[in-house]
Amino acid sequence: MVRGYLVSALLAALVAAGPIHAQSPVVTEKSAVREGFVFPATGEVRVLLFRPDIKIGETTTAGLFQTQAEWHGAARSELVGALRAASERRGLKVSLHDEENAALTEHRALFRLVVSAAIRHKLFGRDPLPSKSGTFDWSLGSGVARIAPQADADYGLFLFSHDSFESAGRRAAQLVTALMGGANNGGAHFGYAALVDLGSGDILWLNVDLKASGDVRTPEGAASRIEQLLAGFPARAGQGQP
Amino acid sequence: MRRLLASLALAAALCGSALCSSAQAAPQVAQILPSSAGYQPSDAVEKGLWLEMDEAERQIRASKFLIDDPELNAYVKSVLCRTVGQAKCGAARIYLIRTPQFNAAMAPNGMMLVWSGLLLRARNEAELATVLGHEFVHFEKQHSLQSFRDIKAKSDAMTWLSFVPGGLLAQIGLMGSVFRFNREMEKQADMAALDYLGSSGYDPMAASQIWEQLRGEMEAQAKANKAIAQAEEGNSFFASHPNTKDRMEYLRAAARRKAPSSDSGEEQYRKAIARWWPRLIDDQVKLNDFAATEYLLSGMARGNWTADLLYARAELYRARGKPEDIKAAERFYRQSVAADAQLGESWKGLGLILLRQGKAIEGRRMLRQYLAIAPEAGDSAMIGAMAKEPGK
Structure with a gap:
């Protein structure tokens, strides 16, 4: 659970650190595909969606994050529904893996670690690693096969979405800050999605969106968020972007 | 400051005994308490905290660190039920977490985390x-x-104060009051827990004794690190818990006013954790925290070093591995097998430490003793290879 906060914190720090580094417009959205990966030209593409990691709540005046249970319920069902619809349009067969088991919990933790490394060292290029230059070859290892050995799927999809809406007090305080010449942080809306090979554990695709839009509590907002999170999703062999 | 607040909020969400803990908001008289059956969170703040903890609980339930031994779980639950009463204890879901530090934590949704380091350190049922x-x-x-609400309200106030010239002092005052609020809740929990000990017939002195022991361990550790023991510090302005010495003292004074009881449940406690003890002490030894572990072992032995304790002590010295430690470890292993010749692990340790000192023939003989006692051991192939006479 603390891990989750760390990833959120890392992402938030990236958002916050953005303007300092940037001469050119800040890049807040990046994706990467494992070299040469495309889905097979024919046949069913079966994807297991691991229960999405969703955080949604309000930023208090001082900037504390306060989870809102009702928003969470709405966001969860809207996001999963929107993902199903988006997958159908892409010709994917998605099933939801809702049950937490030891192998999944273990790989979630590993996944967060690997993704934060990929974000830090690759996607946004803040601390590039020479050994990762020109490649995107992170992997969770073949242990992922233990997550859902019975599942009728070849790929696993991780989804993370974090939204904090400013409370009225927060908006007022931000206004005062702005009047006094400070920076207005706004609410934070970010997320990432990743596709993993359920046999080898290789991360096939990763997309991170640090400044997402759309109110995920509504069907339209969730649909637009899912489209942003699926940006750069791998195509089928012989086709362009789906 | 932002980070400090965020970590405060996180700490508040999980009220841990060694980490967090107070209440001017005591007057909640006619309210239904979370310990009553069917309680549901009321407003948005509470629902949000519950949801976060429910999500955390999903992960903990499937964690590799969970001790899922039904017998041990049932035992810890039974101690809670005796302490707080059958009517209430059902509201808590206990998770035993295998991690060697002393801690326990309770979330607002009823999830209670008990770290295995606590099971190792408690000397009897009353301490648990x-x-x-x-x-x-x-x-x-x-x-x-309450803690989340307190932090939220005060941090909101601090934000507004930051816009006002001279607001800094008031901000610091508010920060301090957040910690004071926590200390008050800790003390309230300490005193109410003592009442529970009294009503369930446990020895009320156990409450101060467990802190006494913890303080001793912290001091031993600090002495080794040449630092000031945390227990030595004064009642700091920014401390979330009352200092250990104060705790010990007010608990001891209050326990004297309770009806004395000699029921500390030492025998049944030892029996209940006996199967786990070797693993718990092994986890502790592997922390590589020599001074604290030595203090713990001496406290457990109280002059009577059993074969198990000697084995653990030998392992501790072997792990640190200074030249004089190797000698000491060899001595402790020898004393351990002398006290209980059936303790295979001690034979193995003795064999390995002899090999390390170049005493190959005797070392191999000791390893063969180990294999004779534990032929099915997981490392029997490896130890078997080491125990083989060269050229055979």
Whole structure:
């Protein structure tokens, strides 16, 4: 659970650190595909969606994050529904893996670690690693096969979405800050999605969106968020972007 | 400051005995408490905290660190039930977490985490009951929730104060009051846990004794690190818990006013954790925290070094591995097998430490003793290879 906060914190720090580094417009959205990966030209593409990691709540005046249970319920069902619809349009067969088991919990933790490394060292290029230059070859290892050995799927999809809406007090305080010449942080809306090979554990695709839009509590907002999170999703062999 | 607040909020969400803990908001008289059956969170703040903890609980339930031994779980639950009463204890879901530090935590949704380092350190059932009762009070009195509300209100005020010239002093005052609020809740939990010890017939002195022991361990550790023991510090302005010495003292004074009881449940406690003890002490030894572990072992032995304790002590010295430690470890292993010739692990340790000193023939003989006692051991192939006479 603390891990989750760390990833959120890392992402938030990236958002916050953005303007300092940037001469050119800040890049807040990046994706990467494992070299040469495309889905097979024919046949069913079966994807297991691991229960999405969703955080949604309000930023208090001082900037504390306060989870809102009702928003969470709405966001969860809207996001999963929107993902199903988006997958159908892409010709994917998605099933939801809702049950937490030891192998999944273990790989979630590993996944967060690997993704934060990929974000830090690759996607946004803040601390590039020479050994990762020109490649995107992170992997969770073949242990992922233990997550859902019975599942009728070849790929696993991780989804993370974090939204904090400013409370009225927060908006007022931000206004005062702005009047006094400070920076207005706004609410934070970010997320990432990743596709993993359920046999080898290789991360096939990763997309991170640090400044997402759309109110995920509504069907339209969730649909637009899912489209942003699926940006750069791998195509089928012989086709362009789906 | 932002980070400090965020970590405060996180700490508040999980009210841990060694980490967090207070209440001017005591007057909640006619309210239904979370320990009553069917309680549901009321407003948005409480629902949000519950949801976050429910999500965390999903992960913990499937964690590799969970000790899922049904017998041990049932035992810890039974101690909680005796302490707080059958009517209430059902509201808590206990998770035993295998991690060697002393801690327990209770979330507002009824999830209670008990770290295995606590099971190792408690010397009897009454000491365990002290900590379980303390955590249960945090839950029952909704301390996490109060703490979050307190931090939220005060940090909001601090934000506004930051716009006002001269607001800094008031901000610092508010920060301090957040910690004071926590200390008050801790003390409230300490005193209510003592009442529980009294009503359940456990020795009330156990409450101060477990802190006494913890303080001793912290001092031993600090002495080794040439630092000031945390227990030595004064009642700091920014401390979330009352200092250990104060705790010990007010608990001891209050326990004297209770009806004395000699029921500390030492025998049944030893029996209940006996199967786990070797693993718990092994985890502790592997922390590589020599001074604290040595203190713990001496406290457990109280002059009577059993074969098990000698084995653990030998392992501790072997792990540190200074030249004089190797000699000491060899001595402790020898004393251990002398006390109990059936303790295979001690034969193995003795064999390995002899090999390390170049005493190959005797070392191999000791390893063969180990294999004779534990032929099915997981490392028998490896040890077998080491025990083989060269050229055979």
